[in-house]
Amino acid sequence: MLIDTHCHIHESDYSLPLDDVLQRAHSSGVNKMICVGTSEESSQRAVEFSQQHDELYAAVGVHPHDTEDGYASICELAQQGIVAIGEIGLDYFYTHSPREVQIAALESQIQTAIDNNVPIIFHVREAFDDFWPIFDNFRGLRGVLHSFTDTQENADKAFSRGLFIGVNGISTFTKDADQQKMYATIPLEKMLLETDAPFLTPAPYRGTINEPAYVSEVAKHHASIRGISMDEVAAITTTNATALFNL
Ligand code: NI
Numbered sequence: 395m396l397i398d399t400h401c402h403i404h405e406s407d408y409s410l411p412l413d414d415v416l417q418r419a420h421s422s423g424v425n426k427m428i429c430v431g432t433s434e435e436s437s438q439r440a441v442e443f444s445q446q447h448d449e450l451y452a453a454v455g456v457h458p459h460d461t462e463d464g465y466a467s468i469c470e471l472a473q474q475g476i477v478a479i480g481e482i483g484l485d486y487f488y489t490h491s492p493r494e495v496q497i498a499a500l501e502s503q504i505q506t507a508i509d510n511n512v513p514i515i516f517h518v519r520e521a522f523d524d525f526w527p528i529f530d531n532f533r534g535l536r537g538v539l540h541s542f543t544d545t546q547e548n549a550d551k552a553f554s555r556g557l558f559i560g561v562n563g564i565s566t567f568t569k570d571a572d573q574q575k576m577y578a579t580i581p582l583e584k585m586l587l588e589t590d591a592p593f594l595t596p597a598p599y600r601g602t603i604n605e606p607a608y609v610s611e612v613a614k615h616h617a618s619i620r621g622i623s624m625d626e627v628a629a630i631t632t633t634n635a636t637a638l639f640n641l
Contacts, residue, residue, distance in 0.1 A: 395423055395424075395425050395426075395628060395632055396422070396423050396424045396425070396587060396609050396610055396613055396628050396631075396632060397424070397425070397426045397427070397428075397586075397587065397609075397631070397632050397635040397636070397641070398419070398424055398426070398427040398428065398587065398588055398589050398591070398606035398609040399428050399515075399538065399540075399560060399586045399587060399588045399635050399639070400428060400430050400481070400515065400540050400541070400560055400562070400586075400588035400589065400590050401427050401428065401429060401430065401588070401589050401590065401591040401605075401606050402429065402430060402432065402436075402590070402591060402592060402593075403415055403427070403429060403443075403591055403592075403605065403606065404429040404436070404439045404440050404442075404443040404450070405432075405436055405439070405592075406439065408591075408592055409592070409603060410592075410603055410605060415605045415606065415607070416447070416449065418605065418607040419449075419605070419606040419607045420449075421607065422606075422607040422608075422609075422610040423610060423628070424606045424607055424609050424610065425449055426449055426451065426635075426641055427449060427450055427451070427606045428450075428451045428452070428453055428477060428478065428515075428639065429443050429444060429450055429451070429452050429453070430453045430455075430478075430480055430481050430515055430540075431452070431453060431454045431455050431456070431471075431480070431481070432455075432456070432457040432459075432460060432481060433456055433457065433460040433463060434456060434463070434464060434465065434466075434467045434468065434471075437452075437453075437454035437455060437456070437467070437468060437471050438454075438467070438471060440452040440453065440454060440476075441454060441471055441474045441475075441476065444475070444476070445474075445475075451476075451477045451639065451641060452474070452475070452476045452477065453476060453477060453478035453479065453480040453481070453515050454468055454471040454472055454474075454476050454479060454480075455468055455478075455479045455480045455481055455482040455503050455514075455515070456468060456482065456499060456503065457481050457482070457483075457485075457517060458482070458483050458484050458485040458490075458491060458496040458499070458500070458517060459485060459488060459490035459491060460490070460491065461491040461495050461496050461498075461499035461500075462490075462491035462492065462495050465499050465502065465503060468503055468506055469506050469509075472506050472507075472509075472510045472512070473510065476510075476512065477512065477513075477639040477640065477641065478507075478512050478513045478514060478515050478537070478639055479503055479504075479506055479507035479510070479512055479513075479514050479515070480514055480515025480516065480517075480537075480540070481515045481516070481517040481540055482499065482500055482503040482504070482514065482515070482516065482517065483496075483500060483516045483517035483518045483519075483521070483525065484496050484497065484500060484517075484518055484519070484521035484524055484525050485517060485518075485519045485520070485521060486519065486520040486521040486524075487519040487520040488519075493524075497524065497528065500525075500528060501528060501531075504528075504529075504532055504535065505532075507535070507537075508532065508534070508535070513536040513537040513538070513638050513639060514535060514536070514537035514538075515537060515538055515540050515560075516537055516538065516539050516540060516557075517540055517541065518539060518544075519543075522544060522548050522551075526551060529555065530555075535555075536556065536557075536638065537557055537558070537638070538557060538558040538559065538560045538586050538638065539552050539557055539558070539559050539560060540560040540588060540590070541560055541562055541564065541588070541590055541594070542559045542560060542561065543564055543568075543573060545572070545576070546572070546575070546576045546579070549576055549580065552584075553581070553584055557584075558584055558585065558586045558634060558638060559580050559584060559585055559586070560585075560586045560587075560588045561577060561580065561585055561586070561587060561588070561612060561616065562587075562588045562589055562590045562594050562596070562612055563589065563590070563594040563595050563596030563597070563604065563608070563611070563612060564594055565577040565596075565612065565615060565616070566596040566597040566611060566612060566615040567596065567597045567600060577616075577619070578619050578620070582616075582620075582626075582627065582630040582631065583630060583634065584634075585616070585630075585631055585634065586631060586634055586635050586638070587609050587612050587613055587616075587627075587631045587635075588609065588612075589604050589605065589606055589608055589609050589612070590604065591603070591604035591605045591606060591608070592604050592605070595608065596608050596611040596612050596615065597611065597615075598611070599611065610624075613627045613628050613631070
């Protein structure tokens with residue numbers, strides 16, 4: 395059994411029919427999926443989807459890109475049976491919202507996670523120098539650095555703080571030797587599998603719309619580079635996800 399710990403199949407612009415997507419997920423052994431919010435509206439939809447489908451769980455939060463449009467409703471949505479706050483963080487690669495707005499939104503939503511005793515799904519891009527001091531200002535945070543593509547140094551900082559690292563299709567197709575090495579040395583006990591569907595479709599399905607069924611390709615890749623069975627990767631990462639998100 396596999397869990398897709400990060401997808402956006404609930405978004406209004408996700409173009410594949412949900413029933414087909416869930417059917418293919420089940421056929422690939424993907425029995426649980428976390429629909430991750432990126433805005434207030436998207437978080438509301440994630441909650442609704444999770445209430446309509448047993449295999450879907452919701453995370454609510456406002457992505458750093460969208461923080462300028464507000465995040466006040468996340469406090470209330472956090473009380474609707476959700477499994478995490480996310481995706482929240484800092485993105486200085488695009489800086490679609492000003493840095494000071496991103497930082498205020500991150501701190502506020504971390505506090506919401508603490509208040510509701512749930513883990514956090516972090517999105518951090520080109521912003522770790524600002525991120526770590528903010529993270530370290532809080533105590534007892536649990537969570538995952540989703541779609542991690544950064545350095546070994548920041549991976550090690552994550553592990554030393556008890557964070558998981560979320561790996562997706564990027565790990566199957568990156569040509570960056572440092573990234574490949576970093577992915578290959580993530581301890582399985584600290585790894586979560588995700589698709590980030592509809593984005594980042596793994597090899598060999600590049601060029602198609604991503605969907606949770608393809609998390610099996612991410613698992614297959616990590617089994618292959620470690621020389622172990624896919625069942626072992628599936629078992630350990632599923633245990634990790636089940637424990638972190640209390641699924
Ligand atoms: Ni995402």
